[in-house]
Amino acid sequence: MTDEELDNLIKDMSGQLKQLTDDPERKLTKQERKDKYLLAAKIAAVEKIKAAREKGNLNQEIRASMDYNLLVEYGHRNPLLFNYIRSQTRWFGF
Numbered sequence: 523m524t525d526e527e528l529d530n531l532i533k534d535m536s537g538q539l540k541q542l543t544d545d546p547e548r549k550l551t552k553q554e555r556k557d558k559y560l561l562a563a564k565i566a567a568v569e570k571i572k573a574a575r576e577k578g579n580l581n582q583e584i585r586a587s588m589d590y591n592l593l594v595e596y597g598h599r600n601p602l603l604f605n606y607i608r609s610q611t612r613w614f615g616f
Contacts, residue, residue, distance in 0.1 A: 523571075525572065525575070528568055528571060528572050529572075531568055532565060532568050532569065532572075535561050535564055535565050535568070536565060538561055539558065539561045539562065539565070542554055542557060542558050542561070543558065556598075560593060560597045560598065563593055563597070563604075564590060564593050564594070564597070567586055567589045567590040567593060568586075568590060570582070570585075570586035570589070571583055571586040571587055571590065574586055589608060592604050592607055592608060
């Protein structure tokens with residue numbers, strides 16, 4: 523992904539996150555809380571990719587890219603599954 527694509531992705535996800543939290547008086551449903559958690563985690567992963575790219579640290583960029591891909595693939599199924607897979611990949615040195 524280019525830096526421009528990363529910026530657009532962050533803007534899109536930030537807009538979606540803002541839509542979830544617009545009305546502070548209304549409580550979020552379980553699915554909305556899950557979506558909010560996943561969007562925040564995806565934004566953090568994309569920002570890590572961008573920061574690692576700016577520093578020129580390829581290892582951190584690859585790690586953050588793996589985290590983002592895991593979130594996209596497995597995050598909606600179960601957020602705990604993402605954390606488990608992430609811990610296992612760290613165990614093997616990825």
